[in-house]
Amino acid sequence: MNRGLVWRNFDFWLLGAIVLASAFGTAMIRSALAGNEVLQPLINRQIYFALLGLVVIFVVASIDYHYWLALYRPIYFGIMIFLFALSSLGQVAFGAQRWFQVGVLFLQPTEFAKIVVIIILARYFEQSQYEPRDLRWIFKGFLWTFGLMFWILIQPNLSNVVVITVIFAAMLWINGLQIKHLFIAAAAGIVGIAAGFPFLQGYQQDRVINFLFPDPTATHGATYNVTQALTAIGSGGFFGKGYGHGTQTQLRFLKVRHTDFIFSATAEEFGLLGGILVIAVLGFIVWRCIRAAQKAHDVSGSMIAFGIAILIFFQGAVNIGVNLNIVPVSGLPLPFISYGGSGLTALMLGIGLVESVVMRQKQLEF
Numbered sequence: 001m002n003r004g005l006v007w008r009n010f011d012f013w014l015l016g017a018i019v020l021a022s023a024f025g026t027a028m029i030r031s032a033l034a035g036n037e038v039l040q041p042l043i044n045r046q047i048y049f050a051l052l053g054l055v056v057i058f059v060v061a062s063i064d065y066h067y068w069l070a071l072y073r074p075i076y077f078g079i080m081i082f083l084f085a086l087s088s089l090g091q092v093a094f095g096a097q098r099w100f101q102v103g104v105l106f107l108q109p110t111e112f113a114k115i116v117v118i119i120i121l122a123r124y125f126e127q128s129q130y131e132p133r134d135l136r137w138i139f140k141g142f143l144w145t146f147g148l149m150f151w152i153l154i155q156p157n158l159s160n161v162v163v164i165t166v167i168f169a170a171m172l173w174i175n176g177l178q179i180k181h182l183f184i185a186a187a188a189g190i191v192g193i194a195a196g197f198p199f200l201q202g203y204q205q206d207r208v209i210n211f212l213f214p215d216p217t218a219t220h221g222a223t224y225n226v227t228q229a230l231t232a233i234g235s236g237g238f239f240g241k242g243y244g245h246g247t248q249t250q251l252r253f254l255k256v257r258h259t260d261f262i263f264s265a266t267a268e269e270f271g272l273l274g275g276i277l278v279i280a281v282l283g284f285i286v287w288r289c290i291r292a293a294q295k296a297h298d299v300s301g302s303m304i305a306f307g308i309a310i311l312i313f314f315q316g317a318v319n320i321g322v323n324l325n326i327v328p329v330s331g332l333p334l335p336f337i338s339y340g341g342s343g344l345t346a347l348m349l350g351i352g353l354v355e356s357v358v359m360r361q362k363q364l365e366f
Contacts, residue, residue, distance in 0.1 A: 017288065026047055026050060029262070034250060052348075065300070107342050110157055111343045126298060149165070226322070240268060290306065301360070311335075320334070
């Protein structure tokens with residue numbers, strides 16, 4: 001295909017939404033960290049990662065996504081080695097080993113593992129598109145997924161295990177999962193949750209218990225954080241208190257306000273209108289990914305775009321749900337908005353893959 005024609009199909013609407021979300025996220029991180037000299041360097045780091053991410057989008061988009069599918073084995077085992085190495089070399093924070101420290105930077109391989117899972121599953125569903133939709137078909141796909149989930153689970157990082165499970169389940173459904181198998185999986189999931197709860201880490205159990213049986217008098221922990229988040233959202237009203245003028249945010253009543261609870265900080269300073277606009281931008285990004293999946297000429301391209309859409313939608317929905325206290329605290333970031341270099345770069349990589357799919361199809365209609 002002519003290279004000029006390929007670039008003419010580049011989805012600039014999707015790119016524009018990514019730039020808008022990342023720029024707004026950086027601005028909100030700056031507001032959330034105002035006056036905190038220790039964390040001030042995080043603002044510049046987020047800017048650098050955002051710029052790096054834009055370069056990644058164009059580089060990955062310029063490469064035919066089929067090349068990544070052809071390299072599935074070294075990609076798969078390479079990320080598995082990184083996840084395995086976390087058990088001995090990773091930095092411990094909040095009771096889990098999830099980061100490698102390289103100078104002043106913290107790299108989280110799990111964020112890239114989610115993209116690798118999408119690539120591996122896209123190839124699997126391409127190769128198995130004519131196989132019977134039976135338990136054997138499900139199990140083989142699960143083995144590929146579990147090969148990475150296991151190493152993430154032992155960090156422990158249950159929230160991202162759930163993310164990968166949702167991506168796998170959604171891809172199964174899109175590729176023709178039978179209803180009877182859906183019920184079997186749901187029943188097995190309920191039994192697994194009930195049986196596995198006693199083996200969760202203490203802080204993970206506390207998150208669930210605090211969600212189901214909140215203590216309104218708590219002055220610390222997950223209950224306190226969610227209470228302050230709801231206060232911040234409610235006090236913002238319709239138009240908000242203004243950028244840099246949110247009292248819950250600026251007086252630091254709202255904890256982890258640049259990561260887990262950045263949506264609450266946004267709602268306090270920009271109100272209901274600002275919160276709706278953030279959701280609308282993320283929804284637009286998800287929609288463009290779904291459009292790319294619909295235009296794909298093969299199963300693998302469609303699954304890559306669907307997988308990235310599912311990842312962004314689910315993480316965004318859970319993060320906002322935590323801020324609204326409708327799901328337990330999970331630690332999942334708000335895509336493109338929350339602070340996190342690895343998470344932002346991985347998402348940009350995913351968008352680059354979606355653009356690669358788009359560029360090799362006929363031009364998208366808005």
